[in-house]
Amino acid sequence: MSGTAALTFTFRPLDPLKDAELLHRWVTHPKAAYWMMQDARLEDVERAYREIAADEHHHALLGLGEDGGPAFLMEYYDPVHRELVGLYEPEPGDVGMHFLTPATDTPVHGFTRAVITAVVARLFEDPAARRIVVEPDVHNTAVHALNEAVGFVPVGEIEKPEKKALLSFCTRERFEKAVSV
Incomplete structure (x- = not known):
């Protein structure tokens, strides 16, 4: 992972009220089309993240850069109860995940990885x-490549209500092997 070793992040719980304007800018940007919130109003974003904050099976964190400022959004969920219910056979220890890196005019090579x-x-x-479970849109080839780079293995396409998704899994062992290269 040359070029990214210097990038370190910390995490904090997302505050649906305090962070709503920032999130609104991120999720409505054209480059965040796969987030499916392009037409969301500020109130819609605030409501969505208040619902996540109140949900015991879904969580949102902000990834913070070395300067302490917000750098990306991370969500994780229990696929037994959210997102993938009835769409695959969950195993004990499965954790669903989403992440969003905001659009920028000054991209940093290796940042998203x-x-x-x-x-x-x-x-x-x-x-x-x-095992980490992801279900990105089948057309989001950029994230498929990123997923594979950290050890995810695609297992097949699934039909979600909002999209056709590529179901992929990453075990701890595959992750450790992928990032130690």
């Missing part, structure tokens, strides 16, 4: 997490 690496590492800090 450093983000997904940090997100997956954060999830595997929990010893109960055995």
Whole structure:
């Protein structure tokens, strides 16, 4: 992972009220089309993240850069109860995940790969997490490549109400092997 070793992140719980304007800018930007909130109003974003904050099976964190400022959004969920209910056979220790890096006029080479690496590492800090589950849009080839770079293996397409998704899994062992290269 040359070029990204210097990028380190910390995490804090997302505050639906305090962070709503920032999130609104991020999720409504044209480059965040796969987030499916392009037409969301500020109130819609605030409501969506208040619902997540109140949900015991879904969580949102902000990834913070070295300067302490917000750098990306991370969500994780229990796929037994959210997102993938009835769409695959969950195993004990499965954790669903989403992440969003905001659009920028000054891209940093390797940033998004450093983000997904940090997100997956954060999830595997929990010893109960055995497998990370993702379900990006089948057309989002950029995120498919990032997922594979950190150890995700696609297992097939699934039909979600809002999209056709590529179901992929990453075990702790595959992640450790992928990021140690």
